[in-house]
Amino acid sequence: MISYSVEKEYQGLVDAYEKAGGDRSALLSKDVAKLVIHQNKVLSADGVTGIKIETKETETGVNIYFLVEEGAKIQRPVHLCFGVLPREGLQEIILKVNAQDNSEVNVIAHCIFPNAVKVIHKMDAEIEIGNKAKFNYKETHYHGDFGGIEVIPRARIKVGKGGVWQSTFTLSQGLVGKLDYDFEVFCQDKGIAELVVKAYGKGHDDIKVWEKIHLNGVGARGLAKTRLVLSDKAKAEVKGETYGNAPYARGHVDCIELVNGTEAVAKAIPIVSVTNEKAKVTHEAAIGSIDKRQVETLMARGLDENEAVDVIVRGLLR
Numbered sequence: 001m002i003s004y005s006v007e008k009e010y011q012g013l014v015d016a017y018e019k020a021g022g023d024r025s026a027l028l029s030k031d032v033a034k035l036v037i038h039q040n041k042v043l044s045a046d047g048v049t050g051i052k053i054e055t056k057e058t059e060t061g062v063n064i065y066f067l068v069e070e071g072a073k074i075q076r077p078v079h080l081c082f083g084v085l086p087r088e089g090l091q092e093i094i095l096k097v098n099a100q101d102n103s104e105v106n107v108i109a110h111c112i113f114p115n116a117v118k119v120i121h122k123m124d125a126e127i128e129i130g131n132k133a134k135f136n137y138k139e140t141h142y143h144g145d146f147g148g149i150e151v152i153p154r155a156r157i158k159v160g161k162g163g164v165w166q167s168t169f170t171l172s173q174g175l176v177g178k179l180d181y182d183f184e185v186f187c188q189d190k191g192i193a194e195l196v197v198k199a200y201g202k203g204h205d206d207i208k209v210w211e212k213i214h215l216n217g218v219g220a221r222g223l224a225k226t227r228l229v230l231s232d233k234a235k236a237e238v239k240g241e242t243y244g245n246a247p248y249a250r251g252h253v254d255c256i257e258l259v260n261g262t263e264a265v266a267k268a269i270p271i272v273s274v275t276n277e278k279a280k281v282t283h284e285a286a287i288g289s290i291d292k293r294q295v296e297t298l299m300a301r302g303l304d305e306n307e308a309v310d311v312i313v314r315g316l317l318r
Helices: 005-021 024-028 292-300 304-316
Strands: 034-038 041-046 051-057 061-068 078-083 088-099 106-115 118-128 133-141 151-161 163-174 178-187 192-201 205-216 223-233 234-242 248-262 265-274 282-287
Touching: 005 024, 005 034, 005 078, 005 106, 005 223, 024 034, 024 078, 024 118, 024 234, 034 051, 034 061, 051 292, 061 178, 061 192, 088 133, 106 118, 118 133, 118 163, 133 151, 151 163, 151 192, 163 178, 163 304, 178 192, 178 223, 192 205, 192 234, 192 304, 205 223, 205 248, 223 234, 223 282, 223 304, 234 248, 265 282, 292 304
Parallel strands: 034 078, 061 088, 078 106, 088 118, 106 133, 118 151, 133 163, 151 178, 163 192, 178 205, 192 223, 205 234, 223 248, 234 265, 248 282
Antiparallel strands: 034 041, 051 061
16 A cells, blocks of 8 residues: 655645646645545644634544634635545545534535545535525545545535525546435525536446435425436436425426446436425436537547547536
8 A cells, every 4th residue: 555644645635636626725825724634634724714623533534523603704715625545545524514603605625536446435424504604515526547436425414594505516537436425405494405416427437326305494495406427337326305395495306317328327216295285396307318419519620539528528517
């Protein structure tokens, strides 16, 4: 197994972070709230006014407490970077988030596993979004070309009255490996939940997505949206569930899976439920193939077929 010094670990993560589309300067600035973790080591943990970050290293990962103070409006995005640079490893992240009433924050997370041959990354999150608080979470994964990684993110999110939770999970660089995504949100009165998952499966990638939204408050709103593209022998199963349990609750499940090739397998299972006569929940699911006309148009401009497909896929997942 490859051995890294702390300095090399930090530099390696910063380099990979930049390749994954992250802002390198953000990880090097003391004026930006950030958290950088390699395997079970905390390499950097900096808060700013209105944000407190506490960490505890464990044998297999890190426990994190992330607090956004009441009324705090964080102007610059908070940057998180989790990674495993060696070919083998286990990283378990236990995350507790408390975004207090009337707070606002944007979080940009990058999970980086460029050399993974036998790596497991787990995240278990308990998230509390206060009344009229807004939390925007964007997570991008950067995987290598070996496909030897298993990613298991779990989150339970409670959204207070008038609160907003927005999350986007993107995995389009490198082989996915195995993904088992499970997010569940509970919204109170006028709470808003938006869950978006975008992934590009290739090789023997195995993708499972489970999004659940419970609209328990009057006027709560929810969107569970998935965009997947599968090629080679990749397979995916998507479950999108939304429950309208209160008057004037509005929810929608939206899943599109595109299959490129004859051996990829896609499955979509939308579930909608209404227990209040004044609630409304809708769904749409579509599974199809990549538009051949678009591929031919791009090939006429000098791209080969694989390059043309990649352009179309990245446009869909952008």
